[in-house]
Amino acid sequence: MIIVIKPGNEAMVHEISQRFANKADVFTHGNRVAIQGADRDCLSAEELAATQEIIENHPAAIQGSRVFHPEDTVIETAHSLIGGDNFTMMAGPCSVESLAHVRKMAAVAKQGGATVLRGGAFKPRTSPYSFQGLGEPGLKFLRQAADEFGMDVLTEVMDEDHVEMVGKYTDIFQIGARNMQNFSLLKAVGKTNIPVMLKRGMSATVDDILNAAEYIAAGGNEQIMIAERGIRTFDNKYTRNTLDVGSVPVLQKLSHYPVIVDPSHAAGHTEFVTREALAGVAIGASGLVVEIHDDPAHAFSDGAQALKPDEFQAMADKAFAIRSLVKPNQKAEVNA
Known part of the structure; x- marks a missing residue:
């Protein structure tokens, strides 16, 4: 009620x-x-x-619902405003590979208008033999690079035992698609006051992601953003996942949380990333989170979907141009 x-x-x-x-x-x-x-x-x-x-007729995810919280949530970090009428660019390498490399990518991201530097120090990989990240040294490199260029840090936390340690270095926790329903982890970040980007699981419905976000809110942390990063459909032969652009306005209607589009993990191939990114901007996403790399062929992880610096700059220019043409989203009225 x-x-x-x-x-x-x-x-x-x-x-x-x-x-x-x-x-x-x-x-x-x-x-x-x-x-x-x-x-x-x-x-x-x-x-x-x-x-x-x-x-009395309200969604199960009550705190995330516009019925309970009608206005947009706007998350304020040291260098970014995320949500509402704001548009936030987030970019960086899939994995932190070295201090020199992440500094180089931070410069590229900053030049393209990003205020958030993304990068993984702990990587959940499909194969146990793939690169798993540099761990805490990688977090230190990421923090140093972000501070040097006046940016916020976005990085993944994989389990509840790492929340305290990762929280020392990051401005935004990322909960990856594979951990969207890791309820112990959601409860743990819910006890912090650090913003959380919750990525939609590969086969998760809209209600699934909203109920997962509710676990975080129930712990007291209302600084939540939802990332649409593509879902698993019957055909992943040509793209890694299927970008569900239609989920963006649906999530914005049902929820007050900022919705971020991740075209890199949806497309899986560099040639499609820009167009999927622009589709996300055009449909009204609150921001983009994009992977970049200067030498994708030798990236430690996910090089196939990374934009090179010049590709990222061209994409960012178009994204901001489209954003300037698209009026802030007018949220549809929610029936109780």
Whole structure:
């Protein structure tokens, strides 16, 4: 149940939340109180008199829902504003390979308008024999490069034991597609105050990703963004995954979280990355996260989908041009 309190009765939000605190999961946002498992019969006459609306038909992922949180979430980091009317470019190598290399890629990303430097120090790979990342030294290299160029860090955390350590170096946790339903990890990052990019799982539905985000929000961390990075369909012969561009406006209608498009993991091949990136911008994504490399043939991981510096610059120029032509998304009204 979501209770919408009338203007001028804001104190009632606190009173209701306190009364139910030991009986149910209770969340507040502005003039709204969400109480899991309750109904209007639980309210007193005084509480009902202060109530503008009671919404009992709401999504299971209540905190992420626009019914509970109507306005856009905007995540503010040291160098970026993510969500709302803002557009954020994020770029960097798939894996941190060395300090010299990540510094070089940071310069390329910055030149292309990126404010977030991405890079993996811990890599979940399909094969156990593939490069698994440099670990903590890689995080140090990434942090140093980002600080030198005035950028934020986005990097993957793979398990709950690494949350504290990775949190020392990153500005944004990335939860990869394979870990989207690693609920212990989601709970762990939910206890931090570090923003989280949650990537949609390879076979996850829209409800799946929203419920996964709810695990993070339930822990108290509401700084969440959702990344569409392509889903597994019946045909992956020509692209790595299928970019579900249609999920962007759907997620924006249902949820207040920023939606980021990852064309690199969707396309899997450099020749398709730019066009998929531009499709994401045109449909209204809050940002892009793109892999870049100056020598893709010798990249430690995922070189086949990395844009070379000149390709990234050309893509970024077009992306920002398209963004300037596309009005900020007008979110469709959500029916309770």
